[in-house]
Amino acid sequence: MKLTLIIDAAIILLVSYYIMKKRLHLFENIFILMILEFLVTSYCAILYINLDVWTIANDTELFIIFRVYETIIYPFIWLSYFNLQPFFKSALSKWIWTGLFVGIQSVVERWLVEWDVITYKGWPFWLSFILQTLIVLIVHLALAWYRNLMRKEGIPE
Amino acid sequence: MLPLPEKFDENEWFLLLCVGLSYLVVFLLPRRFPRSITVLFLLIGTTIARLSDHLLASPKLDLYNIMDTPNYDLFDLITYFLYAPFSYLFLYFYDKWNIRGYWILLFLVLCTAGGTLFEWINQKFGVFTYKGWHLSYSFSVYLAIQCLVLLFFHWVMRRQPIEKADSH
Numbered sequence: 001m002k003l004t005l006i007i008d009a010a011i012i013l014l015v016s017y018y019i020m021k022k023r024l025h026l027f028e029n030i031f032i033l034m035i036l037e038f039l040v041t042s043y044c045a046i047l048y049i050n051l052d053v054w055t056i057a058n059d060t061e062l063f064i065i066f067r068v069y070e071t072i073i074y075p076f077i078w079l080s081y082f083n084l085q086p087f088f089k090s091a092l093s094k095w096i097w098t099g100l101f102v103g104i105q106s107v108v109e110r111w112l113v114e115w116d117v118i119t120y121k122g123w124p125f126w127l128s129f130i131l132q133t134l135i136v137l138i139v140h141l142a143l144a145w146y147r148n149l150m151r152k153e154g155i156p157e
Numbered sequence: 158m159l160p161l162p163e164k165f166d167e168n169e170w171f172l173l174l175c176v177g178l179s180y181l182v183v184f185l186l187p188r189r190f191p192r193s194i195t196v197l198f199l200l201i202g203t204t205i206a207r208l209s210d211h212l213l214a215s216p217k218l219d220l221y222n223i224m225d226t227p228n229y230d231l232f233d234l235i236t237y238f239l240y241a242p243f244s245y246l247f248l249y250f251y252d253k254w255n256i257r258g259y260w261i262l263l264f265l266v267l268c269t270a271g272g273t274l275f276e277w278i279n280q281k282f283g284v285f286t287y288k289g290w291h292l293s294y295s296f297s298v299y300l301a302i303q304c305l306v307l308l309f310f311h312w313v314m315r316r317q318p319i320e321k322a323d324s325h
Binding site: 030037056153 | 160200207230234
């Protein structure tokens with residue numbers, strides 16, 4: 001039941017992303033997706049393999065849920081954030097928008113904890129919140145660099 | 158967070174040498190694609206390698222180890238820098254030699270064989286330690302991935318709004 005729910009959620013997220021009016025160039029979208037896939041798999045590996053502050057469920061169904069979360073749900077939530085962000089013009093609204101998505105990501109992670117997909121071992125939830133913020137900042141910086149590269153080559157945004 | 162190697166020996170030296178040489182080749186070759194596209198061609202190799210290793214070599218499946226430990230250590234991270242020039246060079250020569258028709262199949266098989274051979278050398282140097290994995294599986298994985306990378310190449314090139322950089 002949990003697995004079908006998460007797969008349905010992933011499909012809905014993918015379709016929503018596909019039909020969404022994207023404000024970023026296609027290359028920017030690919031760039032962000034690849035950076036996010038790399039970051040999220042590294043971030044999770046460090047937490048549950050190296051530091052052992054997370055345990056991922058051994059049960060196959062729950063383990064697949066975690067993989068779907070890592071490779072589809074997590075990056076596509078951020079990708080949607082980056083595509084919708086240009087709609088907000090003022091700095092304050094951008095910050096609120098970022099805060100909202102950091103909150104969404106944290107709630108999704110919390111949900112996985114409630115489902116026993118992830119078990120915290122002395123890991124405080126607020127640290128996840130900080131890490132989500134750090135990840136979005138890293139992607140923003142990488143995107144700014146890539147956008148500058150595109151601008152120099154005359155690719156319209 | 159990212160542990161250092163248990164012992165700085167042949168696998169670390171081999172990896173650093175390969176990373177250095179492969180990037181040198183990439184920088185010495187004449188530029189073929191716009192920089193924004195070059196970045197994507199470099200990243201595709203790294204991302205696919207990271208995803209495959211994460212799915213196949215992390216706990217639960219754990220079919221092989223990368224470098225000294227089962228952990229995600231600093232030199233695991235450096236191995237991903239090695240995939241970037243390989244994916245770039247694969248696409249570079251595919252485009253430069255204008256490979257079409259049945260030649261694509263030959264190119265794919267040769268590159269897959271080359272990739273598998275390189276992995277075998279890596280295994281000999283202790284970059285990979287198999288725990289249920291077999292080199293023949295790598296051939297199939299490389300073949301599938303290289304097909305995907307070629308599809309990605311055509312998809313990107315169809316959408317690129319600027320002319321290719323002068324190759325010579």
